[in-house]
Amino acid sequence: MGMMEENQRERMEDATVDQFPEGLRVLAVDDDCVCLKVLEALLRRCIYHPTMAMDAKTALKMLRTMKVKFDLVITDVRMPDMDGFKIRELIGLEMDMPVIMLSVDCYKKVVLNGINHGACDYLVKPVYTNDIKNIWQHVESRRRSQAISHMSRDNANDERVHPGSLAMSKDSKNKRNDEYDSNKNTESTHSSTTQKIQGWHGQLSFKTSF
Amino acid sequence: MDYANLRRQAASLKRSLFDQGYLDEQFCQVEDLQDEASPNFAEEVVSLFFKDSARLVTNIEQAMEKYPKDFNRWDAHMQQLRGSCFSIGASKMNNECTSFRNSCREENAEGCRRSFQKVKREHAVLRQKLESYFQLLRQAGPARTTAVRSGGK
Numbered sequence: 001m002g003m004m005e006e007n008q009r010e011r012m013e014d015a016t017v018d019q020f021p022e023g024l025r026v027l028a029v030d031d032d033c034v035c036l037k038v039l040e041a042l043l044r045r046c047i048y049h050p051t052m053a054m055d056a057k058t059a060l061k062m063l064r065t066m067k068v069k070f071d072l073v074i075t076d077v078r079m080p081d082m083d084g085f086k087i088r089e090l091i092g093l094e095m096d097m098p099v100i101m102l103s104v105d106c107y108k109k110v111v112l113n114g115i116n117h118g119a120c121d122y123l124v125k126p127v128y129t130n131d132i133k134n135i136w137q138h139v140e141s142r143r144r145s146q147a148i149s150h151m152s153r154d155n156a157n158d159e160r161v162h163p164g165s166l167a168m169s170k171d172s173k174n175k176r177n178d179e180y181d182s183n184k185n186t187e188s189t190h191s192s193t194t195q196k197i198q199g200w201h202g203q204l205s206f207k208t209s210f
Numbered sequence: 211m212d213y214a215n216l217r218r219q220a221a222s223l224k225r226s227l228f229d230q231g232y233l234d235e236q237f238c239q240v241e242d243l244q245d246e247a248s249p250n251f252a253e254e255v256v257s258l259f260f261k262d263s264a265r266l267v268t269n270i271e272q273a274m275e276k277y278p279k280d281f282n283r284w285d286a287h288m289q290q291l292r293g294s295c296f297s298i299g300a301s302k303m304n305n306e307c308t309s310f311r312n313s314c315r316e317e318n319a320e321g322c323r324r325s326f327q328k329v330k331r332e333h334a335v336l337r338q339k340l341e342s343y344f345q346l347l348r349q350a351g352p353a354r355t356t357a358v359r360s361g362g363k
Binding site: 038041104125 | 236239240243248251254255258259262263286289290292293294296297298299
């Protein structure tokens with residue numbers, strides 16, 4: 001039993017050394033209770049704070065009441081009351097938060113659909129520890145692009161702003177404009193799709209071996 | 211009671227489940243998620259899987275009866291079951307679910323019916339094998355247990 005405590009302590013220390021943002025508040029939504037139970041354990045293993053919801057209505061209620069300020073949402077694509085793409089749209093309109101899609105489908109068409117709806121990543125079931133370990137990067141990336149866009153807005157004439165970061169701020173502004181302008185129109189222009197793809201760290205997590 | 215022997219039996223049963231393709235590495239991940247805070251996590255997940263999958267199997271059965279040749283509906287139900295299978299690494303069962311989906315795509319009702327029978331069979335077999343596995347583990351107790359139960363008075 002002493003050995004298990006030691007292992008647990010080592011894991012927590014490793015977590016700190018690996019710079020996980022401990023306590024990342026994740027809302028996970030899936031009508032599959034088995035998947036949700038495993039996902040919750042994975043999230044806790046990464047020292048995140050998971051909250052689970054089994055349908056879209058409950059999830060949106062939790063997000064809107066703001067009793068807990070979530071950092072990130074993981075949602076299954078297929079659910080009986082509302083699909084994950086619609087949830088992503090609503091989250092994009094009402095609150096600025098990264099949304100990761102989750103599905104058994106790994107077909108390119110479905111994944112691209114996820115991208116077009118503004119998902120910041122797409123995980124194919126079964127989800128592995130490494131998939132979950134890296135989700136904090138989406139939160140960090142969003143915070144940075146928001147900070148840069150604030151900077152570039154405030155310093156519009158400042159020539160010292162790096163061209164790379166300016167491009168990123170333009171991307172995030174365009175992305176926000178697209179989200180607010182598109183209502184039920186699910187089609188994105190090619191350029192905004194490209195921007196969204198660029199926002200994915202080149203790390204699409206889906207597996208195509210199936 | 212020979213706890214070491216029980217643990218060996220459990221390990222051997224698990225190995226055979228992997229060798230015969232009933233389970234894949236996702237099952238190992240589920241067992242890895244067990245810790246002091248959740249010492250029976252794997253058994254809880256598996257138990258939840260069988261409870262929930264029984265419901266999903268019934269849903270598919272009813273859908274096939276009530277909505278003949280509604281392949282999209284049948285497929286949607288099977289997708290739910292597949293998701294659960296993925297979560298515990300129920301590999302053989304998952305393969306039969308995939309056959310079912312392929313038959314749906316081909317709009318082959320007879321193929322769907324055949325695959326569905328196989329899904330139900332694999333479901334029953336896996337349930338029986340995993341029940342045996344967890345029973346052995348329960349009897350074997352925690353790995354480091356040296357407690358002796360004093361039976362006599």
